[in-house]
Amino acid sequence: MAYRDEYAQGQGVQGDAARDRAAPDAAPGTPRRRLRRVLLPLALLAALGAGGREGYAWYTTGRFLVSTDDAYVQADIxxxxxxxxxxxxxxxxxxxxxxxxxxxxxxxxDGDYRLALRAAEDKLATQRSTIARIARQVEAARAQVAQGEAQIEAARADQVRAAADYQRQTQLAQSEFAARARLEQAKADRDRSDANVKAAEAALLAAKANVAVLEAQGREAESLAAELRTGVDRAARDLSFxxxxxxxxxxxxxxxxxxxxxxxxxxxxxxLVPLDSVRVDANFKETQLARMRVGQPVHIRVDAWPDRDILGTVESFSPASGSVFSLLPPDNATGNFTKIVQRLPVRVKVPAEIAREGLLRPGLSVVAKVDTRGLGAEAPEPRAVSHAAAQRHAARE
Missing domain, CATH: 2.40.50.100 (RNA polymerase II/Efflux pump adaptor protein, barrel-sandwich hybrid domain)
Incomplete structure (x- = not known):
């Protein structure tokens, strides 16, 4: 019993000491209590201010921005x-x-290609010499034609003379004023002159035919020369390559x-990468395209430079979603169907002065935010296609 009384007294003393130590802090007029009363309203005001600022930013700007992080810098490599x-x-x-x-x-x-070019040029030079030779032969053949025409004129003159002499000898023979031998000689001269005329005419035809053959050979040589010129051009082209x-x-x-x-x-x-003509290809969900138009401003934030805001513009919309252009396009005509939101590639034009800096490299990740407050020049491709289809349908009706 005495032990319990001593323990109770000890506990009571410790409790009084603890109350004495806590009493100064719990007093209503202590500095800690006053500081808490001041900081709590300030924290609430700061939270309300931040929330109000974020709400105002969303109401004035954020609700008009369509964003995607499925975007990358691209170039025509x-x-x-x-x-x-x-x-x-x-x-x-x-x-x-x-x-x-x-x-x-x-x-x-290029050693072999220079030799091939020289061989082609030599063949062409040889063929040009052949063309020149044929041209001279044509000239000679035409001279033969002129000579044959002159021979025909001479033969016809002899023919006229021989015919007149034969007629005169015939008349003299009937009057018995000419010898029989002289009549036979006149007849032979007449027949020979007729044969000479026919021979001259045949020679003229042969000369004209020779001219035609030589002219055909000339055209054939020109065609072959054209082929050889093509061969020279090809050899020169191969050399340039x-x-x-x-x-x-x-x-x-x-x-x-x-x-x-x-x-x-x-x-x-x-x-070869053209850094001065880079662009951004952003893949937006199909549910984000309703308010997007060509020409709208786009805020581009590259992950490599997160503190830099680049302002681009919507340049074009893809004519089909990315899945359509894939190697194995999806076939949804099956019994088990799960709808998946598709993405449409949208091309964003980067300002030329930004592209010329060379900081944007193809493949870099981008966050693209389209400001839909400004309606662009035209609607995206899916709407244009639907409108055209409606016009065709109305025309059929």
Whole structure:
């Protein structure tokens, strides 16, 4: 009993000490209580202010923004490939190097192609000599035609003289004033002159036919020369392909070969990226397209530079959703069907001055927000197609 009394007394003393220590803090006029009364309303006011600001921002701007993070920087990247076969003599570019249109990307050993061009030019020169020879032969044949025409005139003159002499000798023979032998001689001269005329006419026909044959040979030689000129142009074109040049301004990337490598037509050499003409391809859900139009402003935020707000414009809408252009388009005519929200690629134009900075690289992730407050120049493609279909339907009705 004495032990319990001593324990109770100890507990009572400790409780009084604890109350004495807590009493100053619990007093209504202490500084901590006053600070709490001040901070709590301030925190509530700050929360209300932040919420009001966010609500105002949503009401004035946010509710008009259509956003997607399924967007990427894109560009029309060209894969530079060899057009002729051969060993690479040099590749004077490196990855990341900026090049201008017409700069040499790679050179192929051109020895064989120069020889082929020279052989083609020699064949063409030989054929041109043949054409010149045939032209001279045509001139000679035409001279023979003129000679044959003159011979016909002479033969016909002899024919007229021989015919008159035969007629005169015939009359004299009937009057017995001429010898029989002289009449026979006049008759032979007449027959010979007739034969000479026929021979001259046949020679003239042969000369004209020879001219026609030579002219045909000339045309054939001209056609062959045209084929050889084509061969020369082809050989010169193949020779020009031994230098692979940049088709436009850009930056070299994904270089695949070095000097000494053997390439064939179609072998990839490098990729050329036109950084000054990049764009953004944003894939919006089909449920987000109702208020979107071409020409509306787009806020572009690149993940690589999150603090920079780039203002672009909606340039065009894809004519079909991305799934339609896939390798295996979906076939929904089945018994088990699950509706999936489709996405439509939307092309966003980047300002030229931003593109020329070279910071936007194809493949970078982008968050695109379309401001739908401004109606653009035209409706998106799906609406245009539907309107056209309605017009066709009305015309059929």
């Amino acid at each position: 060209a894969t530079l490939a060899a057009k002729v076969s051969g060993y690479l003599a040099s590749v004077p570019v490196v990855n990341g190097q900026a090049v201008r249109a017409g700069d040499v990307i790679a050179r192929i050993d 031994t230098e692979l040049r940049a088709p436009f301004d850009g930056v070299i990337g994904n270089k695949a070969v070095e000097a000494g490598a053997y390439v064939q037509p179609g072998s990839r050499v490098a990729a």
